[in-house]
Amino acid sequence: MPLDIIVGAQWGDEGKGRITDLLAAEAQVVARYSGGDNAGHTVTVGEQLFQLHLIPSGIVHPHTRCFMGGGMVVNPETLIQEIDRLDALGVDVSPKRLKLSTAAHIVTPAHRALDGAEEARRGGRELGTTRRGIGPAYTDKAARRGLRAGLMRDPASFARQVAQQVQAAGEMLEKVYGLQAPDPAEAAELYGALAERLRPYLADVGALVGQALQAGETVLAEGAQGTLLDLDLGTYPYVTSSHPTAPGALLGLGVGARQLRRVLGVAKAFQTRVGAGPFPTELQGAIADRLRGTGEHPWDEFGTTTGRPRRCGWLDGVLLRYASRVNGLTELAITKLDILTGLDPLRICLAYQQDGERHNDLPDSAADLSEFTPVYEDLPGWQADLWQARRWEDLPPQAQAYVERIEALSGLPVRLISVGPEREQIIQRDTREVDSPY
Numbered sequence: 483m484p485l486d487i488i489v490g491a492q493w494g495d496e497g498k499g500r501i502t503d504l505l506a507a508e509a510q511v512v513a514r515y516s517g518g519d520n521a522g523h524t525v526t527v528g529e530q531l532f533q534l535h536l537i538p539s540g541i542v543h544p545h546t547r548c549f550m551g552g553g554m555v556v557n558p559e560t561l562i563q564e565i566d567r568l569d570a571l572g573v574d575v576s577p578k579r580l581k582l583s584t585a586a587h588i589v590t591p592a593h594r595a596l597d598g599a600e601e602a603r604r605g606g607r608e609l610g611t612t613r614r615g616i617g618p619a620y621t622d623k624a625a626r627r628g629l630r631a632g633l634m635r636d637p638a639s640f641a642r643q644v645a646q647q648v649q650a651a652g653e654m655l656e657k658v659y660g661l662q663a664p665d666p667a668e669a670a671e672l673y674g675a676l677a678e679r680l681r682p683y684l685a686d687v688g689a690l691v692g693q694a695l696q697a698g699e700t701v702l703a704e705g706a707q708g709t710l711l712d713l714d715l716g717t718y719p720y721v722t723s724s725h726p727t728a729p730g731a732l733l734g735l736g737v738g739a740r741q742l743r744r745v746l747g748v749a750k751a752f753q754t755r756v757g758a759g760p761f762p763t764e765l766q767g768a769i770a771d772r773l774r775g776t777g778e779h780p781w782d783e784f785g786t787t788t789g790r791p792r793r794c795g796w797l798d799g800v801l802l803r804y805a806s807r808v809n810g811l812t813e814l815a816i817t818k819l820d821i822l823t824g825l826d827p828l829r830i831c832l833a834y835q836q837d838g839e840r841h842n843d844l845p846d847s848a849a850d851l852s853e854f855t856p857v858y859e860d861l862p863g864w865q866a867d868l869w870q871a872r873r874w875e876d877l878p879p880q881a882q883a884y885v886e887r888i889e890a891l892s893g894l895p896v897r898l899i900s901v902g903p904e905r906e907q908i909i910q911r912d913t914r915e916v917d918s919p920y
């Protein structure tokens with residue numbers, strides 16, 4: 483009856499969709515627990531690369547049941563689009579296997595408009611949100627005036643409540659921001675029709691997860707975003723408005739910690755961030771450009787949801803240890819090791835320096851990271867193309883040493899290493915233990 487959690491150990495975009503896709507082969511249930519369509523998870527459907535924003539990546543495995551948990555905020559329009567696109571590709575997205583929690587909150591057109599308006603009002607200090615209405619929807623949830631998905635059980639009444647919400651938010655948009663508000667009647671008509679379609683998908687996801695665990699099934703909780711974007715545990719205020727961490731999985735699925743088996747942190751072999759906020763190991767210039775790629779390949783570092791170029795830098799061991807601590811990570815998956823081919827030397831941040839003082843760990847999780855200078859260790863790079871590597875022994879010694887250094891710095895075994903975009907370009911490792919750095 484185990485619960486396994488997959489969490490992003492950095493600022494999102496670590497390649498969690500890939501890892502979920504791999505582990506979903508052994509799970510009966512795959513469940514998203516936080517965030518909304520700000521996420522973009524790339525999976526392979528047959529020959530096609532497919533981007534999912536709301537539906538769990540496990541949907542491409544015919545044997546799974548897939549849940550969207552109560553910790554999520556869901557735009558019904560995006561959800562229907564995703565359902566229709568998957569359906570057209572021959573993926574079974576019937577309500578028999580796809581469930582939406584009645585406790586999830588609804589994103590309306592007014593939330594999206596407010597997200598853009600609030601960003602514009604921040605002037606030069608934007609958070610760089612995805613403008614999907616995520617922050618405003620969670621704001622309404624916390625203010626206890628949000629619309630929960632369960633309301634869609636009665637589409638006519640739901641439509642009326644959507645109209646009221648759009649009307650109220652519209653006053654803010656017009657009076658405070660001087661913007662034109664979405665039309666409440668139009669929103670009501672659209673959302674009423676969407677509710678008719680989504681009604682059969684509604685369920686008490688917490689109860690279903692509980693039953694699955696009770697029946698001995700494996701439940702895989704699929705994180706969106708990353709640890710450092712967590713509202714409480716991330717680099718506030720440059721965070722998302724939800725809890726992408728392992729504690730967020732428990733809350734977002736309505737399940738306790740007793741059945742927890744693995745908490746797998748997914749980290750890139752380097753560091754990226756999209757949107758504003760501190761990033762101690764950020765690089766500018768040729769190496770950053772090289773890590774980012776040109777944008778012509780699907781794996782280049784440009785946002786899946788927004789297309790924005792991602793900021794790139796060296797791997798940050800301090801933040802990796804922090805992610806391990808706050809999530810209770812049991813192991814790591816390192817993605818995109820192949821991208822480091824040809825860079826020599828490689829650098830890993832071991833510690834931070836501030837006013838002549840060295841900090842091996844984050845001195846205060848609420849500290850402003852921009853005040854710290856990274857202390858680097860240089861490691862030799864390698865020239866060999868890693869795309870054909872399938873076993874640990876296929877990796878050049880320098881690549882092995884790089885991964886072993888990550889293990890030593892994080893105190894976590896690296897169980898999975900991705901060396902290319904294809905499903906089979908993953909090296910799975912043994913189960914040996916690694917000493918904790920603490």
Ligand code: IMP
Nearest residue numbers: 494495520521610611612721722756757
């Ligand atoms: P929001 O979630 O749209 O409110 O954006 C808040 C911050 O989280 C911004 O810096 C976004 O770029 C970032 N963010 C949100 N979703 C993702 C994601 O899926 N990957 C990476 N960054 C994200």
